[in-house]
Amino acid sequence: MKIENYYDRIDQYHTGELSDNDSKNFERELNSNEELRNAEELYRLSLNVLDYGVEENLRKDLKNWAAEGKDTSKGGRIISLRSMIFVLSAAASVLLLIFFVAPYFMPQPxxxxxxxxxxxxxxxxxLRGGSVPQNAINAAKKALAEESYADAVEDLAKIPSGDPLYIEAQFYLGHAMIGLNNLPAAKNAFELVAASTEIKFQEKGEWNYLLVCLKADQWNDICExxxxxxxxxxxxxxxxxxxxLLKKMK
Structure with missing residues (x-):
């Protein structure tokens, strides 16, 4: 993995320099590109390390070294340069130690x-216009985006079990129930979607079902x-x- 290949985009994303569309594209790529996710995790970890004062201390040292370079002779600057190299090397060693040793001592998430x-x-x-069930789906999506979870549940209840859009409705119902912290209902909805033959939603149902089991502390051998x-x-x-996720749970 070469983090430098991703650093500019990761940095722009975290500093808010990307447009809304570019940010969404970046987030979608995070879901499918494991190398990018690993690089982004290293970036966030480095920010946490710097928050402990490493960045500020190095900045102060660099200012001091710059001042020394102006006020001393050529020989003095050589000594300052050697000091700078020593301190930077020590700081780099500490960072490497944190990156490679910390995972073994950090508690499991x-x-x-x-x-x-x-x-x-x-x-x-x-969003598509059309039938009453489709309009109910559209209204529910809008309610979910606005975090009006109870309204979304009410809209989705208008779609009967025999309707072609019922599985899609159950998928969004699962998300609405998560928003309402009704995890048993969310689990039931996603389980139904996972057991369906709806290609567009079946795999999403499987994944979200497992995430709800995780959140509800109901993880077991079957989930594993x-x-x-x-x-x-x-x-x-x-x-x-x-x-x-399997790696993080071990």
């Missing part, structure tokens, strides 16, 4: 933290087996995320 890392709300886009199956299926939409 909690279920809630893992859920927050992987859960994504659906986008309120690609399902996650492993997804990770081993290279054609599954969430194979990369499943592999990553």
């Amino acid at each position: 909690s279920s809630a933290e893992l859920f927050a890392s992987y859960y994504q709300t659906p986008e309120a886009s690609n 087996a399902k996650l492993t199956t997804i990770a081993q299926d290279a054609d599954h939409s969430f194979s990369a995320q499943a592999k990553e």
Whole structure:
């Protein structure tokens, strides 16, 4: 992995320099590009390290060295340069130690933290006009985007179980129930979607079902087996995320 290949985009994303469209494209790529995710994690970790004062101390030292360089002879500048190299080398050693040793001592992320890392709300886009069920879906998507979860549930309740849009409605219902912190209902909705033959939503249902089990602290051997199956299926939409989640849970 070469983080320098991604650094500019990662830095622009975290500093808010990307346009809304570019930010969304970057976030979508994070879901599918494991190398980019690893580079982004290293970037965030480096920010945390710098927050402990390394950056500020080095900045002060550099200012002092610059002042010394102006006020001393050529020999004095050589000594200052040697000091700078020594301190920078020591700082680099500390950073390397943190990067390579810290993962072995850091506590395993909690279920809630893992859920927050992987859960994504659906986008309120690609709305279509038409039938009453479709209008209800559109209204529910809009309500979800506005975090009006109870309104979304009310809209989705208008779609009967025999309707062609019922599975799609259950998918959005699962997200609405997460927003209302009704995890049992969310789990039931995603389980129904996962068991369907709707290509557009079936794999999303499988993934979100497992995330809800994780958030609800209901993880068991069955969940572990399902996650492993997804990770081993290279054609599954969430194979990369499943592999990553398995590593973090060990």
